[in-house]
Amino acid sequence: MNKSFVKFVTDFGPLVVFFFFYYNSDKDLRVAIPPFIIATLISLAIVWLIEKKIPFVPLISGVLITFFGGLTIYFNNAIFIYIKPTIINILFGLTLLFGKFFTEEPILKKIIGKSISLSKEGWNLLNQRWMYFFFAIALLNEFVWRTQSEEFWVNFKVWGLLPITFIFTAFQVPLITKYKINE
Numbered sequence: 001m002n003k004s005f006v007k008f009v010t011d012f013g014p015l016v017v018f019f020f021f022y023y024n025s026d027k028d029l030r031v032a033i034p035p036f037i038i039a040t041l042i043s044l045a046i047v048w049l050i051e052k053k054i055p056f057v058p059l060i061s062g063v064l065i066t067f068f069g070g071l072t073i074y075f076n077n078a079i080f081i082y083i084k085p086t087i088i089n090i091l092f093g094l095t096l097l098f099g100k101f102f103t104e105e106p107i108l109k110k111i112i113g114k115s116i117s118l119s120k121e122g123w124n125l126l127n128q129r130w131m132y133f134f135f136a137i138a139l140l141n142e143f144v145w146r147t148q149s150e151e152f153w154v155n156f157k158v159w160g161l162l163p164i165t166f167i168f169t170a171f172q173v174p175l176i177t178k179y180k181i182n183e
Contacts, residue, residue, distance in 0.1 A: 003050070010047050011058070014039035014065075015158065027151050029078050033069040040065045056111075064088055082145040085157060086138045093134035096127050122179020126172060133168050137161065 017039040018032050025031035044062045047054050054062075064084055071080035099107030106127035109118075118126065141161070145153045 006046065006050060010043040014043050019158075022154060027154075029081060029150065029154075030073060030076065033072055033081060037066050037069045060091070061088065078150060082141075082153065085141040085161065089134040089138035089141065093131050093138065096131035096134065099127075116176060117181045118176065118179045119181055122175065125175055125179070129172065129175070137164070140164075 014036055018036040021035045022029070022032035040062050044054055044058065047058065064087065068080045068084040068087075072078055096107050099110075103110065105113075105120075106123045108127040108130055109123045113123075141157075144156050144160075148156070
């Protein structure tokens with residue numbers, strides 16, 4: 001089976017499952033979250049079976065989906081699933097912020113350094129931009145879930161945050177081009 005197809009299915013399959021159950025249950029998170037958790041765990045298991053490892057970001061995301069989804073179900077309170085993106089983004093931002101105290105190079109370089117070759121200044125700037133981005137997205141998520149309807153938040157989480165992340169990533173291309181080291 002094509003690895004890129006499997007990656008696509010394992011990345012987006014749980015989301016499709018969530019939307020299917022959410023919109024077919026009159027927009028009830030309590031109905032949509034259990035299949036979402038199960039689909040996420042199956043997705044992680046498939047990745048493990050194929051690659052014999054689970055990348056850090058999907059692993060953390062899977063753990064947090066299971067944890068916060070479980071809390072949402074157990075306490076019958078959607079606040080736990082609402083704050084999951086906030087917590088994830090704050091954790092990523094803090095990792096980029098404090099990573100420099102534990103390693104000589106930016107954490108972002110350790111994560112994607114095999115894909116891109118940048119100067120030290122380039123890595124520092126890119127790391128800093130992503131750090132600020134994660135904190136901004138955390139604040140944006142807090143604003144949206146606290147001021148909008150649940151359905152708006154659910155749609156914003158996918159159709160808002162995902163495009164914002166893609167656009168932010170595209171805006172990093174000039175920085176990457178400027179500080180790229182040709183090998």
